[in-house]
Amino acid sequence: MNDHTILLVGHGSRNREGNREILQFATQWQARHPGWRIEACFIEHAEVLLDEGLDRAARNARRVTVVPFILNAAGHVKMELPAAVSRARARHPEVDFVCTRHLGMGREMLAVLKGQLDRLLHQLATPDPRTTGVILLGRGSSDAGANGELARMTRWVFEDYDHDLVDLAFTSITWPRLETVVQRQIRLGMMQICIVPVYLFSGVLMDRIKTQTERLQAQFPHLAFALGTHFGFDKGIFDLLDSRIGESGAAEGGLLECDGCKYRVAAEAEHLHDHSHTHVHAAHSLGHGHEHHHDHAPA
Numbered sequence: 198m199n200d201h202t203i204l205l206v207g208h209g210s211r212n213r214e215g216n217r218e219i220l221q222f223a224t225q226w227q228a229r230h231p232g233w234r235i236e237a238c239f240i241e242h243a244e245v246l247l248d249e250g251l252d253r254a255a256r257n258a259r260r261v262t263v264v265p266f267i268l269n270a271a272g273h274v275k276m277e278l279p280a281a282v283s284r285a286r287a288r289h290p291e292v293d294f295v296c297t298r299h300l301g302m303g304r305e306m307l308a309v310l311k312g313q314l315d316r317l318l319h320q321l322a323t324p325d326p327r328t329t330g331v332i333l334l335g336r337g338s339s340d341a342g343a344n345g346e347l348a349r350m351t352r353w354v355f356e357d358y359d360h361d362l363v364d365l366a367f368t369s370i371t372w373p374r375l376e377t378v379v380q381r382q383i384r385l386g387m388m389q390i391c392i393v394p395v396y397l398f399s400g401v402l403m404d405r406i407k408t409q410t411e412r413l414q415a416q417f418p419h420l421a422f423a424l425g426t427h428f429g430f431d432k433g434i435f436d437l438l439d440s441r442i443g444e445s446g447a448a449e450g451g452l453l454e455c456d457g458c459k460y461r462v463a464a465e466a467e468h469l470h471d472h473s474h475t476h477v478h479a480a481h482s483l484g485h486g487h488e489h490h491h492d493h494a495p496a
Contacts, residue, residue, distance in 0.1 A: 216239060218398040219397075251294075255285065255288075305440075316425070330385075332366050332393065336368055337369045391425070
């Protein structure tokens, strides 16, 4: 793979530690595959952003595999990343740019989250699940499809455990928020609550979650709270990325979600792309329907 570069694209955080962790992840992933050439860049809040990262990856390469290191496909994955890849293809016509799917909320991610929850339950001395509430806590997006992926994951957790309450909350952008869901679970008789953040790495929002949980513990001292942490270095994440690279090896055309979408192309051609628009459509050139939204909450 000397002429093949894998470009890991993180969201980027105002918290420098979160960005450093993604770079550390890239180093550890490289160690698992010494023959691979792996680089990293970010969509925002970092030194090396998309255009520069794509240019670096294209140097001395015949093929670049772009890996969106992002959990949910919202505006960044559906709009900004495909646009940047299109520009890179124009700048480097000799390079084959292939884009994998984002991490997503599939069964692999379910296994990672269940591992988190199992550790929290052990921390609480394995209490009665009927009086132990579970809250999956996502970042939140203005994209209904991205939020829906987390809602599906919440239902899967409910199906696999015996808890009466497995709820979804969000840290920003959309609702319900953590405090509201905790209050609801208390009213319904929960004696302890497990909070499972659906976050890959550290960041401003992870710091906010810790502060919110400490405040809730002080407000409800009779409850036991167990707070999970980010899980980006979990073995399951490395394995999932390995599978994404395997999928890309058989890909034809290197299509990313919404890559070539007629709605995105039209918006770019007319210079109508801003941070508040919404395109809703049932089908497009990739043969699936979704909504385009943007969110720019700090990570």
